[in-house]
Amino acid sequence: MSKFLKGLLILMGVGFVSLPLLIWATAPKGSVSDVAIAPVSVPISQVDPITDYQAGLSAVPSMAAFVADVRLGLIDGLVEIEVTPQFQAEAKADREGLAVVLWEAWTRSYGGDDVDNAxxxxxxxxxxxxxxxxxxxxxxxxVDD
Structure with missing residues (x-):
């Protein structure tokens, strides 16, 4: 499992409301050393879900290695995530783990009472x-084989 994916999986145990509020710092050896919540400059209720999600993903180091683009899908609650060839090169179990992390982050940005709508x-x-x-x-x- 890649260092990046391990960090994301550790991250999911942290309770935070909005993904872009996350500041993630890594120790020199690559282990997650600090997770903190940044001050809120815009009330969460005023943040567009896709903007919130994109900002959150860009706040995570090395995310660009796995995610090339993020855009709203054709139906309400759907986000389309363009993945990179590096994402495709990961083992299936790692891709599944990362996909779950991406979905869980989207549920936080999208909001709502029923997470299955995200x-x-x-x-x-x-x-x-x-x-x-x-x-x-x-x-x-x-994820596909």
Missing amino acids: RIRLVDEQGRQVGGSRAIAGSVIY
């Missing part, structure tokens, strides 16, 4: 679907 669609550089939420529920995440 869905992700993972696509490659050519726009082909390579994973995401299943039709049955947003929380049922898969």
Whole structure:
């Protein structure tokens, strides 16, 4: 499992409301050394979910190695995440773990009472679907072999 993915999985145990409020610092050896909440400059209720999500992903070091672009999907609650070839090169279990982390982060940005309304669609550089939420529920995440 990559250092980046391990850090993200550790991160998910931290209770925070809005992803861009996260500041993540790593120790020289690559272990997560500090997780803190930054001061809120804009009330969370006034932040657009996709803007919140994009800002949060950009606040995580090395995210660009796995996520090339993020945009709203065609249905309410859907975010389309374009993944990089490096994401595709990871082992299936690591890609599944990262996909779950991406979905959980989207649920925080999207909000709402029913987290299964928050869905992700993972696509490659050519726009082909390579994973995401299943039709049955947003929380049922898969990645292609």
